[in-house]
Amino acid sequence: MEESDLTVLFKPFPTSSTSIDPIDHSDAVVDQQSDTWNRSCSTQIPGSPISQSESIVLGVLLQPEYLSPVVARADVIYDSDTTGLEISREDVGCIGEFLTYQISRRLIIRNIPRNPKRDQAVEQSIWSLQKLPVEDDKVSPQSSSLIVVVPHIPDQPTEWPFYLPDVRAFAIEIAGSKLSIHHLARTRPTLSHTKSFHNPTADVDSERSQRMFKRMLEVLKKRFEKPDYIKRVNHDTVVARERYQKVYQDLKAKHADRLCRIFAMNGYEGKGCREVDKIFEELGIASFCICLWEEIYEIPTAARRNGYYNEVVRSKASSEPLSQFVGFADLGCGSGVLTDVLLQEGWPGYGIDARSRKIWKSFDDYVQSHLTESILIPYVIDQTPTGSEDDASYRSDKMDPFYTIPGSPHTYHSGHFANGTFLICNHGDELTAWTPLLASLSQSPFIVVPCCSFNLAGRRFRAQRPLCQVEGERSRESSKRSTYQLLINYVENLCNEIGVVPQKEWLRIPSTRNLAIIGRTYGPGSKLSKDLKKDESRQAIVKEIIRREGGTEGWNAMVAKLKERQPSGADDGHSRCS
Template identity: 25%
Template sequence: MVYLTANPNVTSSLLFRADILFDSEGLMQTPEEKEEAFGTRGNTENETQNSSSAPKSAMDIQGFKLIRTVVRRLIPRNPALDKPLEQTCLFYTSNGAFPKNTGFSDQKERLLLIYLPHVESIEEMPFYHPALRGLAYLYDFHITPEGSESGSLSLHFLPFTPEIPNRLERTLLMIHGINVKMSRNWVYQPGITNGADKNPEKDNLIPRHRVQNTYTRLKAQYASDLCSRWAEKTDPVKHVFEDLAITAFLLELWRSMYGVNPPLESPNDNADTARFPGFVDVACGNGVLVHVLIMEGYSGWGKRLVEKIYIPKPFADVADLQGIKTEIHTGDFAADTFIISNHADELTVWTPLMAALACPTSPLPFISIPCCSHSLLGARFRYPPPRREKRKGENEENEGQDEHDPSEQNAQPASGDLRALRAAKEHEKTEDGHLKSQYGSLTAKTMSIAEEAGYEVEKTLLRIPSTRNMGVIGGRRRVAEEWKKTYQGGSQASPTESMERDGAEKTQKIMSIIEEECIKDGGLELAARKWIERAQTLTKEEAKPDKAHGS
């Protein structure tokens, strides 16, 4: 119930989240406290307002004592249709005095949670909320005569009118069903009382409300125009809203890294604000992401009057490029350029390598959102799951088996029944299961390559309408620290002989990674030739708007 209090979007698709305005236990963070914790306070155009709301008065209930009070604000997905709603959430527990009419003489504990909307009439109630003055959950935990433990959950409500409309009845049954389903599958974690998302990789880099607020603004500003002018055969709804969600994350990520909003052309324009170094969107596809970022004032390029074939510099150095008619690019990006690799397919694993090779002394920051799995030579390839250390107490019966055997990945259930298949799908959602999936293995490979290239790598689950929603980010913390020193009172160090020597060593290390990866394909020269052959097939095709060639 604590989790659902912090995440009402689980019970309604019309809600984004709940912003916590007050928690008597101080465990659930307010938006301001989240921004302070993430270090993002003070670097956005619309500073989060200090939010406070007095809770509704708690009532005395026979047999219960109040243990916690939370005030939350429900945030709708579409603020143009629905308004936010504030609620007081009252947590009670039994004080040992059980009323006789409960029917449970052997009760051990009773838990009660009451939601009180801050409205006075039914006309004030938004569409996404049941038309009720109050809603309560009561959980009775007791011991049966046979000695087994069990519990019962009941839903209680106070309507505005004596009649119960069909819609309200359906809504209450749905809410009750969600609670029962979650209770049956919930894995209790001691100490988790702050309502945080069960997945630690969600909202772990940028506060959730920052990204969702920016997405709401972008959607209202750009979505209708982009969809109405869509010129491709693909579904505009899928592409437009996904790219707007990625744009929202990038804008907030860059504000946290560079402290820029809006970006300035020159650092002299404001002594406390840095300039944005520019971005490049490789494999930019239809160019929507580039278009919106530029419209937001961030300089960069991708599919902006430019279309080039990417030939990695290590391949270009050993291969014959005479047969390629289209202009090529070897990844020689300007210093500090932020690289975006969104569903870049053939360029996914290359992304950290091209970023590091572009400036070995100060590797370029990047974000990679993996999709389809390819090897360094551009061919479709399924990476084996990464090796993991055995957990304490794990048996040794599989000792000696090849953990990299791709034939064991996503093995089909032996029984072949639907229940076994569902169990396998649920296992994929766990850490070990995710790593054994093709997408998890590709993500792990991208991170591994980046770490070998010297990056401090982070990953985050992006809130985008796609199952390919893992973001791999390299260089975020280092760049943020360097930018702060450079443009907020410090000075950027000039290149030295030791830095140049360090750069040469890093280049050699990256080349070693590439050569090692190409061994299975016959070596660097053969891999380069195969990459060039694929590039030539692309140049012979007519331009296809949806083909992500790599800008």
């Protein structure tokens, strides 16, 4: 590691003597090399305009989650471009100045860790400096800039954040086609000749900071090589990332340990990380639903958790009947984790599945009473559980969606939902295509997270009909798409046919099948309505879609076979038609 040229240009400000240090360093000798910059690593990059170079570097620094897996995001709490540049020598983020460079912008960000119990949030100052024109300078001022990052941490803290380089500051220099990262070592007290004391930073991995700088250099180089790169997907288009991550952290702290113990009690801890991942997947979906519901129904979180939910709902204007949260129905609830978390958080609803899980008995009595083993036979199809007309009349006469048939040991669900019930289908497979159709019959909002491709008869298929093709798209282009992408297009087009405006959100959950399709508005700009006068026309539209898609022959046989199959784990994969 060589000394950097920045050392000559750097003029440090006097350090403040008011910093609090719980360790007595009276017998220590302060390292006099604390103002020396060292070059950590460097590489060659394509030449870029100065404005583009600054934008690329700031883009990486403002997305620390790509540099460290323990960081969730960075929040910008100050930007001189919007509030004006303020510089104070007493500012903890202002450590000095660089000759021949002029400050053009300052940002202050707060790094938010994924696990607040383990890591602390840390603020950092990001200084953008542009090189002043200097006579006989070999580097063009249009292609030379410096980005300096200073953590707002005392120079001798008791513990240094694990996700930050263990340095006082670091700088990213772009000089022509060369990209370099330099660092300023922290002031470290050394042992005196007469006494010894424990330095809490002495055991820090000396290679960790260098690895972090190399990782940063790799990411920066890729960004410079592809400056016009556009992400394939965009997160946080429906729910703000800050709100979602806050709710997710709260739910994880409140429920994760309890749910992990329940899984362990039922013997699922030995099945690898797959079963445990399902807990955090369901917590992520629960967090998204809660954020979405609080936005749609305008129910304050504090009021809901303090038991004032009913009063808040009753106080809503009667002119908007579906602005009230009617409840949720988790179709194909599997292990029941999602239903459990939502119920525990005060949201009324229930979960149904064709097979009960032994893990259900580990939930409290209230949750168990809202998890039902039930076979879903949609009332709009021509088949009945036993095929007799008496079954059809018995089912249609029941206002309660749950019903039984004499001689059958099973409980059935007719697919009737109270108007406005929020339907959830997370990896429901056989129910994926059915969810928007059932929601349209009751003019209900819904969320679908597709996984495996099944048609309306419950058989695996690859959606290749014109329904799943975008207008003007050639069949050859469609054939290049994956079965998963075709399924997404298929569900989207079903939504369009029934008059719902679909929204897509790539969820932040530990699953490769993380796209959610949300339907909450029917018709352009119109809100949900429970206009019962149009019930017959909605049924006619759904029945026409069923007829065109090949009918539902074999649905009962599929459900019966699924019912007989024994679950292999807490969730039995994704085949869980209710």
